[in-house]
Amino acid sequence: MVAYIGQRIAVLIPVVLLVCSAIFAIMHVLPGDPVQLMLAGAEAGVTTPERIEQLRTSMGLNQPIYVQYVHFIVRALQGDLGESIRFQAPVNSLVDTAALQTFQLSLAGMFAALLIGIPLGIVAGLYENSWLDSLAMLVALLGVSMPLFWLGLLLILLVAIHLQWLPAISGVDLRGLVLPAFTLGFVSAGIISRLMRASLIEALRNDYIRTAMAKGVSRRVVAAKHALKNAWIPVITVAGLQFGGMLSGAVITETVFSRPGLGSLIVKAILWHDYPLIQGAVLVTSAAYVIVNLGIDVLYAWVDPRIRYA
Amino acid sequence: MPDFEKTIAARTLTAPRRSGTPRLRGRGAIIWRTFLRNKGAVTGAVVLLAWAGVALFAPRLAPYNPLDLTGISRQGVSPSHIMGTDLLGRDVFSRVLFGARISLAVGLISVATGVTAGSIVGVVAGYYGGRLDGVLMRIIDAMLALPGLLLALVVIAAVGPGLVNVMLAVGVSSIPMYARLVRGSCLSIRNVEYVQAAQAMGGSDGRIMARHIIPNILGPIVVLSTLQVGNAILVGSSLSYLGMGAQPPTPEWGLMTSDGQPYLASAWWMATFPGFAIFSAVMAINLMGDGLRAALDPRSTYRYPPVPARGLQRHDPSHPTLGKRCPRGRPMPAPRDQASFTVRSQLT
Numbered sequence: 252m253v254a255y256i257g258q259r260i261a262v263l264i265p266v267v268l269l270v271c272s273a274i275f276a277i278m279h280v281l282p283g284d285p286v287q288l289m290l291a292g293a294e295a296g297v298t299t300p301e302r303i304e305q306l307r308t309s310m311g312l313n314q315p316i317y318v319q320y321v322h323f324i325v326r327a328l329q330g331d332l333g334e335s336i337r338f339q340a341p342v343n344s345l346v347d348t349a350a351l352q353t354f355q356l357s358l359a360g361m362f363a364a365l366l367i368g369i370p371l372g373i374v375a376g377l378y379e380n381s382w383l384d385s386l387a388m389l390v391a392l393l394g395v396s397m398p399l400f401w402l403g404l405l406l407i408l409l410v411a412i413h414l415q416w417l418p419a420i421s422g423v424d425l426r427g428l429v430l431p432a433f434t435l436g437f438v439s440a441g442i443i444s445r446l447m448r449a450s451l452i453e454a455l456r457n458d459y460i461r462t463a464m465a466k467g468v469s470r471r472v473v474a475a476k477h478a479l480k481n482a483w484i485p486v487i488t489v490a491g492l493q494f495g496g497m498l499s500g501a502v503i504t505e506t507v508f509s510r511p512g513l514g515s516l517i518v519k520a521i522l523w524h525d526y527p528l529i530q531g532a533v534l535v536t537s538a539a540y541v542i543v544n545l546g547i548d549v550l551y552a553w554v555d556p557r558i559r560y561a
Numbered sequence: 562m563p564d565f566e567k568t569i570a571a572r573t574l575t576a577p578r579r580s581g582t583p584r585l586r587g588r589g590a591i592i593w594r595t596f597l598r599n600k601g602a603v604t605g606a607v608v609l610l611a612w613a614g615v616a617l618f619a620p621r622l623a624p625y626n627p628l629d630l631t632g633i634s635r636q637g638v639s640p641s642h643i644m645g646t647d648l649l650g651r652d653v654f655s656r657v658l659f660g661a662r663i664s665l666a667v668g669l670i671s672v673a674t675g676v677t678a679g680s681i682v683g684v685v686a687g688y689y690g691g692r693l694d695g696v697l698m699r700i701i702d703a704m705l706a707l708p709g710l711l712l713a714l715v716v717i718a719a720v721g722p723g724l725v726n727v728m729l730a731v732g733v734s735s736i737p738m739y740a741r742l743v744r745g746s747c748l749s750i751r752n753v754e755y756v757q758a759a760q761a762m763g764g765s766d767g768r769i770m771a772r773h774i775i776p777n778i779l780g781p782i783v784v785l786s787t788l789q790v791g792n793a794i795l796v797g798s799s800l801s802y803l804g805m806g807a808q809p810p811t812p813e814w815g816l817m818t819s820d821g822q823p824y825l826a827s828a829w830w831m832a833t834f835p836g837f838a839i840f841s842a843v844m845a846i847n848l849m850g851d852g853l854r855a856a857l858d859p860r861s862t863y864r865y866p867p868v869p870a871r872g873l874q875r876h877d878p879s880h881p882t883l884g885k886r887c888p889r890g891r892p893m894p895a896p897r898d899q900a901s902f903t904v905r906s907q908l909t
Contacts, residue, residue, distance in 0.1 A: 262702075269703035277719040396844035398795055400802045401818060401836030404825060408833070412826050499708035503799055507822075517711070518803050521718045529718050537706045 255552055259545055268324075270537050274530050275323050279316060286312060290336070306336070310527070323530075332531030337523050342531035345516065350535060353512040356435060356504065357497040359428050363436030364443055364493060369486075371440070372447025376482070377474055379452055387444050394441025399500055403434040403507035420509060435504045439493035446489050450482040457481070484555050491547030495540045595856040602852020608845035616661040623655035627812040635828040645830035647820065649810075653830060656812035657838050663813045664842060667728055667797035668790040674732025675793075676786050679739025684770050686740065687747025698744070704737045713796055717805045724813070727806040731793045742785055746778035784854045791846035798839050814839045 286306050307313050310333070311322060326333070332342035367390070375387035410430060411419035418427045454460070455478045463473045502514030509515075513536055520528040596602055615622060625631045632646040639645070644653035686697040704712060716730035750756065751774065759769045798815030800806040807813035809820070814835040821831025 265699050266702045266706055269699060270706045273703060274715070277715065392844065392847060396791065396795075396840055396847050398798055398802075398815070398818075398836060398839045398843075400799060400815070401832075401840060404818065404822060404832050404836065408825055408829055496708050499710040502710055502714065502803070506803060517714060518805075521714060522722075522804060529715075533707070533711065533715055533718075536711060540708055541706050 252552070256549055259548055263541055263545060267538065267541065271324055271327055271534065272320075274533055275320055277526075277530075279319065286310075309334075327534060332534065333527040335520075335525055335528040335531075337520075337525045337528065342527055345528065346513070346531050346535050349511060349513045349516045349532070350539070352510060353498065353501050353505070353514060356428070356431055356501055356510065356512060357494065359432035360435030360497050360500070360504070361439070361490070361494050363432045364439035365436075365490065367436065367440035368443030369447055372444035372486075373451060373479070375444065376448040376451030376455070379448075384448070387448060391441035391445040394438045397437070399434060399438065399503040400507050402437060403430070403504060406430050406434060407507075431504050431508045431510060434507070435497055435500045438500065439490070439496070442493060443486060443490055447482065447486050450485050451478055454478040454482040484551070487554060488547060488551050491543065491550065495543040495547075498536055498540055592856045596852050599852040599855060601848045602855075605845040605848025605850075605852065608841060609849055612661050612665065612842050612845065615658050616665050619658045619662055623652075623658045625652040625655040627651065627656040627659040628810055635824060635831070637828070638830055644834045645828065647817070647828075647831050648824065651810075653817070653834055656817060657814070657834055659812040660814040660817065660835060660838060661842070663724065663807065663811065664794050664798060664839065667724070667731065668794040668846075671728040671731035671793040671797065672735070672786050672790050674728065675735035675789070676739050676782065678732070679736040680743045680775065680782065682736065683740040683743025683745075684747050684774060687744040688751055688766065688770055688774065690748075690751075694744075697740070701737045701740050704734075709734055710796055710799060713800060714803075714805065717800065722805045722808070724801075724807045724811065727797050727800045730800065731796050734796070735789055735793070738789075739782070739785070742781060743778065746781060747774055750774060750777055780857050784850065784857055787853055788847060788850035791843040791850065794839065794843050794846070 286303050290303065290306065311319055314322075330343070332346065334340065335342050335345055338345060371387040371390060375384040378384055407419040407430065410416050417429050419430065420427065455474075457478075460473060460477055463477050464470075468477075498513070501512055502518060504510070505512040505515040506518060513532055517529065517532045517536070519525075520532060628651065630650040631652050632642055632650045634646065634648055634650050636642055636646040636650070642652050642654065644657060647653055647656070682697055682701070686694040707715060712734040713727075713730040716733050717726055720726045720729065756769060756773055759773050764772075797806060798813070798818075801813045801815035802819045804816075804819070807816045809816065817835035818832045818839075821828065821833075821835070824831055
């Protein structure tokens with residue numbers, strides 16, 4: 252198991268280095284003076300030659316590009332992401348606060364996705380071709396076809412404005428988290444329910460199910476103990492991948508519900524041309540995504556030992 | 562089941578065919594029929610055609626110019642403005658109709674970009690293998706280290722906001738998916754006899770890839786591309802919603818939704834109708850793509866003409882599937898009483 256984890260991490264090292272390089276390249280290879288672009292975006296155009304020169308020096312932009320590259324990589328590996336131009340504050344602290352919010356939202360979104368997706372998928376799988384099955388498939392289709400921001404707005408319109416059950420803007424209490432979590436989890440709920448259904452139907456066709464039935468075990472016990480246990484494995488993988496994908500959905504969800512978080516931070520940073528902030532936030536997001544996926548791989552190998560020897 | 566055993570179940574016995582139905586001719590006909598039997602897929606295709614018609618004839622269909630101020634600000638739904646007016650008094654219905662042009666173009670162009678670039682990377686990696694494959698796949702892995710929308714955002718961060726850049730960004734963010742698919746399919750056929758034959762005849766690598774490999778792995782590429790058009794519309798409109806894509810006053814669906822959001826409580830029509838347009842177009846594409854996938858998948862292909870209830874010879878009334886119609890879009894289920902026999906190969 253340790254060897255397996257080590258092998259997986261070894262594969263990730265070049266990937267992370269490449270991501271760092273790509274993010275560095277975004278800022279330096281493209282035409283245009285990044286300093287002027289940044290000042291125009293972040294400080295609303297009040298630029299003096301002194302300010303430009305000062306920024307250029309403080310960001311090390313007057314050094315040769317390979318020196319800058321090595322500096323960037325070394326500092327990033329040490330966990331220093333530089334300083335935001337717009338906020339005049341270390342990127343680390345901005346990203347840390349935002350990441351916590353996004354993590355909370357992703358967890359809530361995953362919870363919502365599992366809460367809807369798993370029961371729906373099980374019911375659809377047990378009663379194949381019934382109306383419940385059709386309902387589950389409809390939810391899955393809606394999930395992949397609805398723009399997240401539209402779903403969020405419809406929920407705000409219906410639940411927050413008309414029915415006034417829940418607040419649209421997230422405050423301190425958890426009630427404000429319900430609508431964003433549901434919005435974020437809806438896509439994954441569809442995907443999870445579809446997979447749960449297929450996996451359960453597959454499991455129910457096995458010989459050991461027939462054996463159990465022949466022994467006189469009740470339908471309920473066969474479904475719960477024999478079929479479901481074997482149906483979980485692909486669902487775990489995909490649920491994990493979905494959890495990583497929540498980082499992507501969070502960009503939209505956080506904007507719709509005006510929540511602070513990594514997603515909305517990246518969007519704002521791009522609109523402000525705040526390059527150090529973009530670099531830092533994107534780097535942290537991709538690191539989180541890669542680590543989540545690694546965790547899923549490990550979990551998968553733990554649940555199904557065959558994977559380790561493949 | 563060991564692979565030297567092939568169980569031929571009773572399902573291979575051909576069911577009686579309805580007289581009068583034309584004989585199925587070739588695989589194309591089977592695919593076409595399977596597709597037509599899928600109600601969802603046909604509905605999707607019809608809705609999609611309707612949107613394509615709207616995109617083509619938007620200037621004739623729209624009651625107003627999408628950029629003209631034709632009414633008072635935020636006027637509700639009425640006979641003269643069936644989807645109301647927006648903040649500036651422009652007709653929302655006309656803007657939604659014109660938006661079809663932009664969204665369909667974003668979907669098609671970005672998919673074309675992604676599929677072309679991704680297929681080239683994939684086929685080169687799969688065909689040459691070795692170190693080149695290793696390098697290309699590490700780059701693809703690095704691209705996959707960012708989930709879809711974020712990769713598109715990073716591209717936008719580099720090239721700046723705008724509609725053309727959105728197409729580029731969405732296209733680039735789908736490269737890894739195509740590259741992996743094409744590489745995988747390419748690996749599975751690169752050592753088949755006809756490829757070896759082409760090599761033996763002195764065909765150049767480029768020609769072999771273009772004439773022998775790509776045409777034979779086209780099926781999965783077509784299916785993925787179809788489904789991806791819907792996703793590209795979603796991501797494209799999301800980018801515009803975030804302010805990274807189309808800029809005002811372009812009648813783009815995502816941008817219109819974002820413009821309407823602050824007035825959700827007082828003028829709900831501004832944000833809901835453009836959002837519904839995105840939803841209906843994407844759902845149509847997804848339904849059609851799913852139907853296409855089911856029709857092209859050899860395992861789930863419908864192979865038997867429907868068995869009519871009338872004039873059917875039912876040898877065994879208790880038989881679970883004999884004489885029943887094959888459920889739509891599914892393979893004929895195997896009968897439960899095992900009328901099967903086993904062929905053992907002597908070659909082991």
